[in-house]
Amino acid sequence: MDTICHIITKLELGGAQEVALHVVSHLDPTRYRAVLISGPGGLLTEEAQRLPHVEVTIVPALGRTIHPFADLVAFIQLTKLLRRVRPSIVHTHSSKAGILGRWAAWFADVPVIVHTIHGYGITPVQPRWLRHLLLMVERITGWITTQWIAVSQADIEKGRAWRLFRNNVLLVRPGIDPRPFQEGLVSTDRERLRRELGAEPGTRLIGTVACLKPQKAPEDFIEVAKLVTQSLPNIRFVLVGDGELRATIESIIVRHHLHDCVHLTGWRRDIPAVMHAFDVFLSTSHWEGLPRVLLEARVVGLPIVATNVGGADEVVVGPAIGELCQAGDITGLANTLIRILSSPVKPSESRRADPSLLPREFHISETVLQYEQLYDRLLNPDHDGMTHRLAA
DSSP: OEEEEEEEEEOOSSHHHHHHHHHHHHSOTTTEEEEEEEESOOTTHHHHHTOTTEEEEEOTTOOSSOOHHHHHHHHHHHHHHHHHHOOSEEEEESHHHHHHHHHHHHHTTOSEEEEEESSOSOOTTSOHHHHHHHHHHHHHHHTTOSEEEESSHHHHHHHHHTTSOSSOEEEOOOOBOOHHHHSOOOHHHHHHHHHHTTOOTTOEEEEEEOOSSGGGOHHHHHHHHHHHHHHSSSEEEEEEBOOTTHHHHHHHHHHTTOTTTEEEEEOOSOHHHHHHHOSEEEEOOSSOSOOHHHHHHHHHTOOEEEEOOTTGGGTOOSTTTEEEEOTTOHHHHHHHHHHHHTSSSOGGGSSOSOTTOOOGGGBHHHHHHHHHHHHHHHHOGGGTTOOSOOOO
16 A cells, blocks of 8 residues: 655645645545645644544644744654655645655655645745745755646646746646535525625625635735725625734724725635625635635636636636636726626626536546546556656
8 A cells, every 4th residue: 555645834724725635535545545744733733633544743843934943843854754654655735845845755765756836935925036046946846856736727837937847747626526515505594694794685795715814915805895885885895714914904994994894704614605695706816826716606606806816717717707807906806896796687696507517627526536546657657657756
C-alpha cells in the first residue's frame, strides 16, 4: 500500500483546505494510506482529526507568515516527520507549505513530489523585491517538483510565463459537491433565514462568502455596498466569513454609517441554505486560483457579479451566469449590481430553469478520480513513460 502525504499550511475555512480534506478522506483506503500534515490553529483541524482512514499530524512551527527562524524549525520538523512516515508521494497545497513541504520531501528522499497551485503566493500587494524573491524561490523549487497541478487555465498560463514549469503541469479543478446546493429552501424557511440575515420582505439581499483577508478585498465589498445603497432603496449586503480584517471592516461600516445596510455573520456552516437566501452573489477578490464559491453560486443559480481574477472567467462563462469586472473596480461592480437590481425581473426570478447543471470537471468526485489516476501514473511510470522525479 502506497502512502500519500498531503501537506497544507493551515486548515482554515477555504477552498484549498476543503479540497485537500475531501481528497485525503476519499482516497481508496484499500490502495492508499492517507496522511495529512498541517500547521496549527485552523478551524477545520478538529474536523480533519475525525476523518476515518486519515492520519493527521500538526506541525507546531508551520505558520502562514514568513518568519525565517520558525520556517527553519518547520522545515526540520517536516523533514523528520517525512523520514518517519516514508510516503511514496508528497502532495503539497498553498504557497508556504508548497515550498517547505517540497524541500522537506526532497531531503527526506520522497520519490514523487506533487504541488497544487491554488492561486499563487506572489500577489500584487507585495513589494517588488519580495515578488522577485518569491518567484526565484518558486522557480528553484520547481526543479525538484515531479508534477504541478493548477486549478485554473489562468494559473497555467501565468506559471509558464514565469517559467515555473514546462510540460509537467496538469489542470485539475477544485471541484464541489453540487448536491447540497441543488436542494432549495421552502419559501417559509427562506424567508426566516432572510430575516435572520436582516432582509425584511421586499429587501434585496446581496451576499458573499469569504475569509476576511486581503486576498478577498472585503473593504471593496463594503465600498460597493455604500455606492449601491446610496442609489437604491431596500438593499441589504451580507458578508459571511471572518478573519484578520474583521476589525477593519467593522470600522469602515461605522465610518460610512452602513450598520443598517451591511451585516457580518461570522463563519457559518449552512452555506447552501445561505446561498439560497441571497438574491445576487458578489465577489470582490483581488487574486484567486479558481474560487469554488463561484461554483456554488452557479449551482444555486444566483446572478454572479465578480472580479475577473484567476479562473473566474472559467466559471462565469456568459451573461446567463454573471458579469465580471476588473479587480478593484468598485464603481464598475456597483454599477453592474445597480443594473441587475433595477431590472423589472427580480434576480431571484431570473434564475436558470435548471441550476443543477455544472460541468463534470467541476465535481469534487472528478477531482478525486483525477488525483488517483495521477498517483497511479506517477507510481507506475513504466506504464506511460513518466519519470518519478525531475533532476534537480
